[in-house]
Amino acid sequence: MASSSVAIEVIGLCKTYDNFTAVKDLSLNVQSGEIFGLLGPNGAGKSTTLRILITTLKPTSGRATILGHDVVTEADTVRQLIGYVPQERAIDRFLTGREHLLLLGDLYHLPKEEAVKRIQELLKLVDLEDHADRVAKTYSGGMKRKLDIACGLLPNPKILFLDEPTLGLDVQSRLNVWDYVRRLRDQGMTIVMTTNYLDEADQLCDRIAIIDEGQIRITGSPKELKAGLGGDGISLTLGDADPAVCARLVEEIEKLPFIRSIRTHGQGLDIRVDAPEKALPALFEATSQVGCRLDGIEYHRPRLDDVFVTYTGHSIDDQSTSLTSDTAG
Amino acid sequence: MQNQIQEVLALTNRWVKRLSREKFSMLFTLVQPMLFWLIFFGSLFQRAADVQLVQAPNYISFLAAGVVVMTVLNNGLAGGVDLLFDKENGFLERLMATPIRRSSVILSRFLFVMAITAMQILVILGVAFLFDVRPETGFLGIAVILFIGMLFGVGLTSISMAMAFSVKSHGDFFSVLGFLSLPMIFLSSALVPLSAMPGWMQTLAWLNPMTWVIDAVRPLILTGWEAAIPQILIAVVVLLVFDALCLYGGAKAFKKTVG
Incomplete structure (x- = not known):
């Protein structure tokens, strides 16, 4: 397990459709043996990027290599090296779980005996042994997802790609998926996944790239990104809507020593502070001094949400319904 | 080569499994054309059709060739549907x-599609047999009917797959399908x-490759080799051109979708 070697290299990747740019000038590196997450709202370009990497979509310009092999000119070699777990709907309702795997076994030309043995192991791994011979339309969402993962693992890939692996799953199935993914990483597999769940990116991924409007805003481990923001967050909800009072309060707070930044919004203030134990009492004092009514106060450690807002200028949910990504995404 | 055979067989096996598990769909696929067209239509127009005009002992025997080719048409044009669904749900x-x-x-x-169509043609000829339609050219004639049917089916299935790959939604696909058939x-x-x-319809029908296919199949059922052979030759030439065009269009649409 060479921990520092590059598994995937993407340089200046662009994908444009007739009148729409899905991905513009995107570059990134994925290290061997890490869980790399592409985080962004729907329509941000993460699925497009993923599709280019799995060779089912050709980039307009730029290049990407998987373990040194170009995804366009050496697509066939790349396909031998990767496994792909699409979103849950990509299952044939009329085939049983085992039949899905047998079909893929033939498509990867696994020797028959090896395929049968491997399929049994995989079914056991994802805990589907008891349901392997039922048609997939009787499966629950979580079971379909398990089958998807088994399908992605069948070729024993070097790199596994997962597209929104926990979309629409219940909590337990979600935790199971996370658990599988971590185990695979621990066995040395490189994993690339897309997600629009902040908590998933935070807890599961070793490194993430935040994608918005087809571009990468920042890349790093969730920890680094959060630490990079500097300081903890305190949100004040103000009962007094008078802008003059608000402005006076901001002025007062700015004078305090442990304040890093202040952002005003409709309901109050978002403040980043260095030493919360000193900042909190000082903030209380400032509000009462100015005569501002305080309706609520919330203190939190830096969150990925804050990272997202800082680098994209909006929260991840803002656009989720404004773009129809069905056909283009 | 051996690898490709393994791939094609595995994928074909999947289509067969799907069909066998959609019992209703299978029943309708197999029964519908002969029931609706051959039996209902054939019986309905038995008296209305002028035996002199159709040049056949009865309307059903005239209609048999038409129903055989209609089956090829319907199967061919619907041949891309499953790929359309595969494209839409991500299986592709x-x-x-x-x-x-x-x-x-x-x-x-x-x-x-070819295998299913061949089976259906045999069932239709079997049902026609029950109505006393005996192909004049015997088993060899039936083999030729299957061959011509397949040749036509390749082009039609290409059109259907090309459409499946290029349409934006399956609503569009079915509208065009309904409009065409x-x-x-x-x-x-x-x-x-x-x-x-009427004259204008004659012109349009003359341009329709389906007419040429039917005109080759019909004498194989009604009259015999002598009348059939020149028609078969014409049909084969027409179909080779037709298939070439359809395959070209299909390949283009496929390349655009999957590269």
Whole structure:
């Protein structure tokens, strides 16, 4: 397990459709043996990027290599090296779980005996042994997802790609998926996944790239990104809507020593502070001094949400319904 | 080569499994054409049709060739539907992310549609047999009917797959399908001979490859080799051109979708 070697290299990747740019000038590196997450709202370009990497979509310009092999000119070699777990709907309702795997076994030309043995192991791994011979339309969402993962693992890939692996799953199935993914990483597999769940990116991924409007805003481990923001967050909800009072309060707070930044919004203030134990009492004092009514106060450690807002200028949910990504995404 | 055969067989096997598990769909696929067209239509127009005009002992025997080719038409035009669904739900993408030859998916579909169509043709001829329609050219004639049917089916299935790959939604696909299939039938020699049509319809029917196919199949059932052979030769030439065009269009649409 060479921990520092590059598994995937993407340089200046662009994908444009007739009148729409899905991905513009995107570059990134994925290290061997890490869980790399592409985080962004729907329509941000993460699925497009993923599709280019799995060779089912050709980039307009730029290049990407998987373990040194170009995804366009050496697509066939790349396909031998990767496994792909699409979103849950990509299952044939009329085939049983085992039949899905047998079909893929033939498509990867696994020797028959090896395929049968491997399929049994995989079914056991994802805990589907008891349901392997039922048609997939009787499966629950979580079971379909398990089958998807088994399908992605069948070729024993070097790199596994997962597209929104926990979309629409219940909590337990979600935790199971996370658990599988971590185990695979621990066995040395490189994993690339897309997600629009902040908590998933935070807890599961070793490194993430935040994608918005087809571009990468920042890349790093969730920890680094959060630490990079500097300081903890305190949100004040103000009962007094008078802008003059608000402005006076901001002025007062700015004078305090442990304040890093202040952002005003409709309901109050978002403040980043260095030493919360000193900042909190000082903030209380400032509000009462100015005569501002305080309706609520919330203190939190830096969150990925804050990272997202800082680098994209909006929260991840803002656009989720404004773009129809069905056909283009 | 051996690898590709394995891929095509595995994918074809999937189509067969799907069909066998959709019992209703299978029943309708097999029964509908002969029930509706051959039996109902054939019986309905038995008296209305002029035996002199259709040049056949009865209308059902005239209609048999038409129903055989209509089956090829319907199966062919619907041949891309499953790929359309695969495209929409992402299964196609899953297949395309595997190291298979891109053509294997297409070939499996041809193989499946052709096999189903051949079976249906045999069932239709069997039902026609019950109505006393005995193909004049015997088993060899039936083999030729299957061959011509397949040749026509390849082009039609290509059109259907091309549409499946290029349409934006399956609503579009089915609209076009519905729009295509009936005119193709009425503007052909399936239901009446060209000589019974008004002039403008004759012209359109003459341009319809389906007419040429039916005109080759019909003498194989009604009259015998002597009348059939020149018609078969013409039909084969027409179909080779037709297939070449359809395959070209299909390949283009496929390339655009999956690269």
